[in-house]
Amino acid sequence: MVIPAEIRDEYNRLGEQKDVVHLKDFARWSYISGADWTNLCRRSADFAGIEDGDRLFEAGCGSGAFLAEVAAYRQVTLAGVDFAENLVAIAKSQLPGDFQVADITSLLTVENGSYDKVLSHGVFLYLDSLDAARRAVLEMVRITRPGGLVYIGIVNDPERHGSFDHPPSGSFLFTRSFWRDFAAEQGLTLELIDQDRIFSKPSGYDCYSRVRYSLLLKKP
Numbered sequence: 001m002v003i004p005a006e007i008r009d010e011y012n013r014l015g016e017q018k019d020v021v022h023l024k025d026f027a028r029w030s031y032i033s034g035a036d037w038t039n040l041c042r043r044s045a046d047f048a049g050i051e052d053g054d055r056l057f058e059a060g061c062g063s064g065a066f067l068a069e070v071a072a073y074r075q076v077t078l079a080g081v082d083f084a085e086n087l088v089a090i091a092k093s094q095l096p097g098d099f100q101v102a103d104i105t106s107l108l109t110v111e112n113g114s115y116d117k118v119l120s121h122g123v124f125l126y127l128d129s130l131d132a133a134r135r136a137v138l139e140m141v142r143i144t145r146p147g148g149l150v151y152i153g154i155v156n157d158p159e160r161h162g163s164f165d166h167p168p169s170g171s172f173l174f175t176r177s178f179w180r181d182f183a184a185e186q187g188l189t190l191e192l193i194d195q196d197r198i199f200s201k202p203s204g205y206d207c208y209s210r211v212r213y214s215l216l217l218k219k220p
């Protein structure tokens, strides 16, 4: 079961590590190699349509591991929030940008329509209810400019995980129909993709791509 306060404590503990050399290792991505991480992040950025000049915001940015890879790939500006203050402190110390401590379900300090692309990579699997997901994605859509994109990466897929004998961490709350209903209700265009079409490896750690998916919402 996912308990948000425990998730926050766990990520704050990771943020206390002193001997970590790669930003991704503060964010429980230590099983994936540096080269695979770069590949995963770049392929995700391509799926999210990230281009030079984009103003990016990440909901659940952690130490900035994903954003750092995107910024090395494209000329973008960075901003983000995370509820683990130790990780936000690391992001602030390592990356240029506006990083704040906040829960992604309430982005009160962020203005409407202020970003081209609003991302959340490997975060929604830690939400504990459909209601929390709804509040978070509504906030993401709100702060995206008209014509901009919302990317939600790496969601556990309840329809696929039965075929896998070591289920990955986090919730399995979000069926694809949850996003289809949300997109229809809000007048957004939705693209859903199996995570292994973004990044996969025949052996070794691939972030459990076989049992996850990602999605893109386009704001009219």
Ligand SMILES: C[S@@+](CC[C@H](N)C(=O)[O-])C[C@H]1O[C@@H](n2cnc3c(N)ncnc32)[C@H](O)[C@@H]1O
Binding pocket: 004, 007, 008, 011, 024, 027, 028, 058, 059, 060, 061, 062, 063, 064, 065, 066, 067, 081, 082, 083, 084, 087, 102, 103, 104, 105, 120, 121, 122, 123, 126, 127
């Ligand atoms: C696997 S890490 C991913 C970090 C970053 N997105 C990346 O890919 O490098 C998950 C992050 O989600 C954050 N998180 C989980 N639930 C959150 C919430 N409700 N509000 C803000 N941050 C949250 C955790 O603190 C953690 O930093």
